[in-house]
Amino acid sequence: MNNGKNWTEEDVDRLYSKLKREAEAAGYYLNPDEAFTKDLVRGLLTNEARYGYQACPCRLASGIRSEDLDIICPCDYRDQDLTDYNTCYCALYVSQSALRGETPISPIPERRPAPDKRIQVGQGAARMQSSLAYPVWRCKVCGYLCAREEPPEICPICKVKKERFERFM
Amino acid sequence: MEAKHVMGEDKGRVMLYALSTCVWCRKTKDLLKTMNVSFDYTDVDLLNAKERDEAMEEIRKWNPLCSFPSLIINNNCVVGYDEKKIRELLTI
Secondary structure, X not given: OOOOOOOOHHHHHHHHHHHHHHHHHOOOEEOOOHHHHHHHHHHHHXXXXXXXXXXXXXXOOOOOHHHXXXXXXXXXXXXXXXXXXXXXXXXXXXXXXXXXXXXXXXXXXXXOOOHHHOOOOOOOOOOOOOOOOOOEEEEOOOOOEEEOOOOOOEOOOOOOEHHHEEEOO | OOOEEEOOEOOOOEEXXXXXXXXXXXXXXXXXXXOOEOEEEEEHHXXXXXXXXXXXXXXXXXXXXXXXOEEEEXXXXXXXXXXXXXXXXXXX
């Protein structure tokens, strides 16, 4: 199993720069503590090598993609945590006030439900009858809405994949 | 499942359930080392499926969310990197 100790500075910098660029383009911010943030980036690289996707470094992934969708970074809980605590669970992303140093960046409670309380993909998504010309899809990560037959391949705001969208209307 | 042991001053049972990729877990390990406390830890993400299930069953007893780090200090469980609480529980 990959223990994550073998990433080169170049590997880490590449992902770090990409995440930073994409975050800032969409109004999000990476944790300004670069050493801390790069440690998290190493965790993301390790999880990608291990599971095939960038599961949150601070949560235990099952290795089954459909069960881990909500914790693929950026996770489904990031935006609410930024609102409530100025940082996401692992503290890769922070709010503008935390970026400016106006609010502390400290550990926050886990918002993800306990293993026995999680809703599996497909569950709870009742078929919707609608009089709209198109279905409305919602990005579970950033809340972006679009009215079209299918969700986009990639969320134009937070860059997560199509699988992270839910039918909203 | 064999927990890893870190030598230090005996403060009773100090068991850390951690993830090898988690930065807050690493900070918890570093704090315990800085405090020179004897402790055991397991990186749950590095276990095989059977060991992982056993570890999760144990963590669930203390922390139903099964989040990391979960640090058991004698009969208390500190969830998350809570430096103040860890210091309080270990300063007896």
